[in-house]
Amino acid sequence: MSLVLQVMIQIKPENVDAFMQKVLENGKAARGEPGCRQFDVLVDPEDKTKVMLYEIYDDQKAFEAHQAGAAFKKYLAEAVPLLAARQRQFWRKAL
Numbered sequence: 001m002s003l004v005l006q007v008m009i010q011i012k013p014e015n016v017d018a019f020m021q022k023v024l025e026n027g028k029a030a031r032g033e034p035g036c037r038q039f040d041v042l043v044d045p046e047d048k049t050k051v052m053l054y055e056i057y058d059d060q061k062a063f064e065a066h067q068a069g070a071a072f073k074k075y076l077a078e079a080v081p082l083l084a085a086r087q088r089q090f091w092r093k094a095l
Contacts, residue, residue: 001059001092001093002037002056002057002058002059002092002093003056003057003058003059003060003062003063003090003091003092004054004055004056004057004090004091004092004093005053005054005055005056005057005063005088005089005090005091006052006053006054006055006088006089006090006091007052007053007055007086007087007088007089008050008052008085008086008087008089009023009050009051009052009053009083009085009086010049010050010083010084010085010086011048011049011050011051011082011083011084012049012082012083012084013049015082015083016048016049018082019051019079019082019083020041020043020051022074022075022078022079022082023041023051023053023075023079024041025071025075026071026072026074026075026079027039027040027041027053029069029071029072030055030066030069030071030072033062033065033066033069034062034065035057035058035059035061035062035063035065035066036055036056036057036062036066037056037057037058038054038055038056039053039054039055039056040053040054040055041053042054049084
């Protein structure tokens with residue numbers, strides 16, 4: 001059963017360009033991982049400081065493998081400090 005992750009992000013205004021470069025790099029790496037089915041970076045059309053990540057993994061094990069990878073660790077170290085807020089919500093498909 002697929003595991004879906006929704007991440008709501010608020011970027012500090014002065015860090016938008018730097019963050020976007022890092023999150024897009026992480027997304028590209030994630031899409032190349034065997035258990036990652038989808039990794040979208042969505043930007044609020046009216047506020048470029050608001051971003052949503054929409055990620056789909058085969059299962060919890062695939063998500064854990066993503067978190068153990070070098071690209072995710074780099075993202076945590078370099079991109080997350082650029083944020084004002086970050087909230088994660090996990091979802092499972094009903095059927």
